[in-house]
Amino acid sequence: MGAERVGRRIAYWREHRGLTQSDFGRLMGQSRRWVQDLEGGQRQTDPRLSVLQRAAEILRIPLERLVTDPAPTPASTPLPGSVAALVDSLHQPAHRPSAAVHLPDLRRRLAFCCQAWTACHYTAVARDLPAILAAAHVAAADSTEGSVLLSRAYQLTASLLFKYGQLGRTPGVLAADRALVAAESAGDPVAIGAAARRVARGLIHQQRHATAAAYAKTAAAELRPELEQGGSIGLSTLGMLYLVAAVGATGAGRSPSSVAEATERLGEAGEVAQRQGDDQDADYTSFGPTNVRLHEVDVLLRLDDAWSALEAAQRIDPGALAGLGRERQARHLVTSARASALTRRREDATQLLLDAEQLAPEEVRRPSVLGLVRELLILVPNPDLSLRELAQRCGLRP
Structure with missing residues (x-):
């Protein structure tokens, strides 16, 4: 099997999932040094099957991807001009x-x-x-x-x-x-809150999830009195801060504490949405009860509960979803496609991506979505014509 080649595959998929060696070690119940040795092929000549099964489960890939596939190389997607x-x-x-x-x-x-x-x-x-x-x-x-x-x-x-x-x-x-x-x-408290949300998003993109969650939560607490007096735009800003805090709370993977914290932040956002009333697009946030439910789907998926994510998605009113902007709708379709892929509902995943492409082609051309299309091409033994044509339109080789 080759410990070194298996280690390279584990390292690739760990980075692809946005996990540090410390994160992965914690989920495996091991130290960072143990992960370094595993990825370097130094743990043992032939890694135990139980270790590979647990790694595949955490990395959300079939076991055979670690055992038989050649070590993949990430494709570089240049920025549009x-x-x-x-x-x-x-x-x-x-x-x-x-x-x-x-x-x-x-x-x-x-x-x-x-x-x-x-x-x-x-x-x-x-x-x-x-x-x-x-x-x-x-x-x-x-x-x-x-x-x-x-x-x-x-x-x-x-x-x-x-x-x-x-x-x-x-x-x-x-x-x-x-x-x-x-x-x-x-x-301006609304501008400060809206900018703080982008700062928190930046922390998440830097894999500093706990810092992002704490920062967004603190910003919401400090700005809340003024934002609550700011009408719909103020409430939308406050609610979005709670939603980004919920996303940040998922960074360490699924645990009782992360589930509790993310659920609490979603609950706070839901309370703000109830106070605001129907879905609104104040400051182009699409904040409201429906957006809170969309974030619930995203949070469940990030907490490695793809089945619950799909169940939550089914509870969303299609009419309310259609009333949101295309960016928010398309992102939700992509999130649902990821959950479908992880639950082996790969035909559903392909159809959801096709729906997203029809609604918003540029959303499907983003690097992370291209990565999902690549994964489907590999996971589906005999990709059908629709998936192959989608890959071609995305600039991928089927």
């Missing part, structure tokens, strides 16, 4: 617009980008954001409202870049930090 240009703009001196900045016009341009975001036109948003950021920097020097608009532009930039995996992570974190600085300069 407009997204790469947006990243470059973050590291260049801001050029002052040739004309004076008109705040109503800046608000309109930013609103257009936010609407394009909810429709999953990501490359179009990336194309317009550099000029908006430049104008917003000028406006921020002259007014508090300008600082709020600058924060919102950086918030959108961070959310967009987080869509693009490893290549977007570092610039996305930078944009989130700048959004928070601009919001704090303005002293």
Whole structure:
């Protein structure tokens, strides 16, 4: 079987699942050094079957993937041109617009980008954001409202870049930090809360889940009195902070404490949603009872309970889901596809991805979703035509 080759496969899938060696060791009931030796092929000449079975269970892959497959190599997915240009703009001196900045016009341009975001036109948003950021920097020097608009532009930039995996992570974190600085300069609690949510998301993308959960929870507690007085937009901001805290609570894997914490945060978000009333799209958050249920599905999946995630998804009202933006709908379809793949309902997973592609093609072209398509190609012994054609449209070789 080859301990070294098995170790390389374990290392690949551990990294693919976003686990550190310490995380994986904790889930295996072993030390980080034990994981280092296992991945280096130094634990034993022929790893015990019980060890491989437990590793496959934690990594959510069939046992045969560790035993028979050649060690996979991750494919590099370059950033789309407009997204790469947006990243470059973050590291260049801001050029002052040739004309004076008109705040109503800046608000309109930013609103257009936010609407394009909810429709999953990501490359179009990336194309317009550099000029908006430049104008917003000028406006921020002259007014508090300008600082709020600058924060919102950086918030959108961070959310967009987080869509693009490893290549977007570092610039996305930078944009989130700048959004928070601009919001704090303005002293606007809604902007501060919204920016704090992006900072928490950045921590999650850096695999610092516990820090993200604690940060979002603290931000919600500190801002709650002001946000509760801020009407729908304030309540939406508060509720979204609780939701990102729930996601952060799942980072250490399934345990009684992580389940309890994530459930508590979801409950707090649900209370805010009940107070707000029906689903609303204040500040383009899609926050409301339905979004809380969508996050419940995501949280259950992250806690390695794919069956419960699918059951929770079935309880969501299709009509309420259809009332949300395409970005939120498509993300939910992808999450459900992941849960279906993990429960060996691979035809369902393929159909859900096809539905997501029809709704929002750019959402399915993201690196993490491409990874799911790759996994289905490997897991399905004889991929049907629809899966092979989806892979081709995604630029993958069936």
